[in-house]
Amino acid sequence: MSRYYKAEHEEKRKEIKAFFDQEVQPYIDQWEIEQHIPKSIWKKMGERGYLGYGFPEEYGGTNRDFWYNVLLVEEVSKIRSGGFNAAFGITQMALPYIHKYGSEHLKQKYLKPVILGDMNCCMAITEPGGGSDVANAKTVAIKEGDHYIVNGSKTFITNGILGDYFVTVVKTDPNAGFTGFSLLIIDANAEGVTKNPIHKMGWHASDTAELGFNNVKVPIENLIGTEGSGFFYLMGGLQYERLSMALGSINDAVNALEYTIQQKAKLLKGADNQQKRHDLAQMVADVELSKQFVYQCCQNHEEGEYMVLECSIAKVNATALADKIIIKCIEIMDDLGVREDHFLARMYRDSRIGTIGGGSQEIMFEIISKMVIDDKKYGAA
Template sequence: MFRDTIDGFVQNHMTPDFEKWEKEGKVDRAFFKAAAEYGFLGLTVGEQHGGMGLDDMYSLVLLEQMARHNMFGPALGICAHSYLAMNYLNHAANEDQKQRYLALSVTAEKIGCLAMTEPGAGSDLAALRTTAIKQGDHYIVNGSKTFITNGVYADYAVVAVKTDPNVGAAGVSLLIIDCNSEGYTTTKLNKLGIRSSDTAEIGLNNVKVPVENLLGEEGKGFYYMMESLQTERLSVAWLCVGSCLGVMDLTLEYIKSREAFGKPIAKIQVLRHKLAELQTEIDCTRALMYLATQRLAKGQNVVKEASMLKLKSAELFKTVTDECLQMFGGYGYMEEYKIARAYRDARVGTILAGSSEIMREIIAKMYIDGIEYNK
């Protein structure tokens, strides 16, 4: 039933405008408003703040099913809003902040983004250079962020800053910054793929942020980030697995209709066996994804599983698009075929939300060195 509702939403509110969004490099704000009317933006937010009060399994189904329609950009926009920016508000914000930002995010009156990555600090979050110096009842913020999804049209950003530059990770804090603040600037980035997802570089030049916009406690930002990265990385897995399923749907339809040597190419053994192999990998990854999300919904630690799924699903999305495009022959290289766009979109999966190399090292530390990450 829920999947049918998502399919109806995609048909009515994504498909008609998707090609326009791909050309413009952003979705319309009306898309977020429509998603809010369906209740999609606050699935895991408490009812007292306008949400549905559901568990993470509903979020999995939402992003997986939405991505299965081979429109990665809009789905990523919702992901960045609901499972990056809003996730921090849901878990770390005080009641005043939840009223001013979280509740309005559920209704799409405000769109959020998460601003962590910097030109010189990606996976090494402790190396952040953006500073927030407290002066009276404000923080003065200086620095820059890059590769920020929803960065151009967001109304607020959850920003990682150094409130004490001298103590490494212990000096990291999180601030909620209004994007219309003086000194806050954005530059739209021109990407290889996922073109309908707005991505920006953010400049912060003496931006004044009220102290009441400190998220949680000062100096606890790194802890909040480590806690929320489980959800962030699982959300990318939800998108990547859904996208794999969507690409397989496209390919199966094509090989059943395309004929060579007097028969559909779906009857050619080498292609049949390749698809069987890919579907097996997808189903195995999907099974772990469902199990890990169930554990997350119960409040269990899934750092290892989230890292494994971020690694495997993103690498698999690349593999599936590459192998399936090959089956389309020359048509797969043409922009009017959805498989060509999927091939471009898949490439960033092994980079965003922690690169594959970082995921392998986290897994290795846990499996080989016996290191435990409590969050």
């Protein structure tokens, strides 16, 4: 790990771990039951700069290198709650669009408060009839005077209930193709916005909503970047999302493996348990290979590379591997692993969503096949 992490990274890791051990870990079971994370925790994280890695200091950020984000994701994963991971991660995925393409007004009004922990936000992309296919989004935003009038719906929106605003994919030109999409910030309390909670199989700590937009008036100044560029902004940002999901999934697999080996080490000594020993050895090998690939992708990201193929591979491999390994660890743990109050049962529920969110396995395979078979090229926006 010394190839990527320096001494100052590891010092910060100790600080973050101590914070989570005190402020999050003792309450995570309660938040899982309540399906609610108090906003106060984001304020505490904002005060310590944890929500601002990679963002300029003028907006409350700490302007650190990408490996601080990586170690933060790793420490969040050790909390063993996919819901907390998702609630934290979706905020970090939404902010770069405002930072990269938003006006100064939007940065001050919407970017800075989230970094400081005073607000929370989310991405509103998925629609009931579209799933992972962003190009099928039907939510429209028609310009009328100094406002857009938004109509449509979104679903499976993490932080959709408690978020203060949504970075929303809309069609500003319903008759255009990819050039008809835009990104619009919609305030959660705007007239005409409805939020209905979705009760999920996993990710219980995070709130998830179906959103409705009924003639919602949104100021034109809430447009992120230029009209018609939203799809291309999104394609660039999704690489970071997929890389983060890969990193989180790999660390979920590591957590499950470390626990299982620790608990079963004495029982697995000797040739009588050779099959389970070899199963664990193979899982360790698989995780290490995937982890090193994800780390290399993180380094490439830090160096500014635009990696559609690599991030798609990382995401599809890591999420599927975590799912497979967590199931196998439950089997090795025998009856203990299937108890509802055991964290492995929670990890199993949570890992299933990883293969769907941020682009399903099928979407990832389609992207990979287009690039390696059809010679499709993707460039940064």
